Amino acid sequence: MTGPGVAGPDAHERARPSQGRAPGGGGTGWAIRGTGAHLPRECVRSDDLSRALGLDPSWIEQRTGILRRYVAAPGEAASDLAAAAADRALRAAGLDAADIGLLVVGTSTPDVIAPSTACRVQAVLGAGRAAAFDISAACSGFVFGLQTAIGWLATQRGSAPYALVVGVEVYSRFLNRADRATAALFGDGAAAVVVGPAPAEYGIGPVTLGSDGSGVDDVLIPAGGSRLPASADTLAGLGHTIHMDGRAVRDFIAAVFPRLVGEATEAAGVKPADLALVVPHQPNPKLVAALAGSAGLEPGQLAIVGHDVGNIGAASIPYALDRAVRTHRIEAGDLVLLAGFGAGLTWGHALVTWPPP
Structure with missing residues (x-):
């Protein structure tokens, strides 16, 4: 990646000591090896x-x-949406489903309360x-899932x-159409990513x-759980x-x-200007874009794609990341910051030094 905000070699060196590493420190880290996304067919225009x-x-x-x-x-x-996105991420990584040892799905809108959508x-x-x-961490679910994957990979044997x-939401099932x-x-x-071994x-x-x-x-979503189980009253009151x-x-x-x-950036010993790309959750893309200056960023450093999809919750960050990969906004060695925040309240950030293909 070229232009303002590209991290230089010194910035990359400062960031490396904190990165995810394979057990034993044998010169291997854990990195994103493939991305994929999937949207339903029906498009609803804002007008x-x-x-x-x-x-x-x-x-x-x-x-x-x-x-x-x-x-x-x-x-x-x-x-259904999650499986399609995961399949694309696997193909991008050049892997088969049999190569996967862990599957984590971040969602607030599972198929059923139990068992997991991941199964x-x-x-x-x-x-x-x-x-x-x-993982139930609302719109931060992808970042929570990423940390879970790194920890699992670092401790497993055999x-x-x-x-x-994977991050996935089907919010349309849970909307009051009269609530603007x-x-x-x-x-x-x-959207989904594959995490696997990479050079240190x-x-x-x-x-x-x-x-x-x-x-x-x-x-x-107040109703449908153990506190307010489904009833005629919860349905009438739009509790679901x-x-x-x-x-x-806001x-x-x-x-x-x-x-x-x-x-x-402080934890990694770099400056906001050293980030090649910042991939935020974007519940309101106009609001998030307007916060670039207060975060010490130039507008061009943000991967804003919410104008095309709206708020897709736990899928927002991996969807924007997949779009950035496929439009060649990220190159090997770039510092990429993932920043999630959502209901709970929850938040999380992950700094990624992007690997070569």
Whole structure:
């Protein structure tokens, strides 16, 4: 990658000591070896959705920057989207499902409460050697899953040395179509990465995760769990749809994104300008893009793709990362920061030194 914000050799050297390494320090790290994404076929344009909400056709685009989002077909579930994205990531990595030892799915919209969506994805892929489970960390789920994969790879013996980390959401099943605050933002989609061995100078890390349960009610689907199981009352009260305190969420994003960039670069001994690319969660792409300056970044350093898909939750970061890979925005040796934040409240960041093909 060329132009402003490209990390130089000294910055890469400073970042290396904290990266994920294979056991024994034998000159091997853990890196992203392939990416893939999948969207449903049906596209809903923001101008059409604005009209359906009784608003000016430009209302959603002006406030969020979102032009379109995609909606799963009837009968299409999270595992279907996740399996398609995972298959593309495997092909990009030149691997078969049998090479995978771990399959982690980050989602807030699983096929069913139990068992895990990951087990369904495992069955579809034929990844019979993989341990499979879900992570529930809302829109931070991909970063949480990435840390889980690194830890698992570093401690396993005799297992397939690759992990699949998937983010997927089917939010369209959980929207109140009359609530402009949520209907305007959310879409469906999936994306995945394969994590595996790489030369020691390339890798993932440092990774930092965090949570603040005092904000648990800022964004939630209140009904359907053990506290408010499904009933006629919860259905009538739209308890199975997303409820969001828009002001609280905006304040959280405005505070947490610059903090994540600052913490990640300080921990690695680099500056924000040394980052070749920053891949943030983008629930409102216009808002996140506007925070570049307060994070010490130039606008061109951000991988903003939410205008094309809306908020796809745990899939947002890997989807934007896959788009960056396929449009050649990342080159070997580039420092790439992944920054996630979401309901819970949860957050996490991961610094990646991008490996060669």
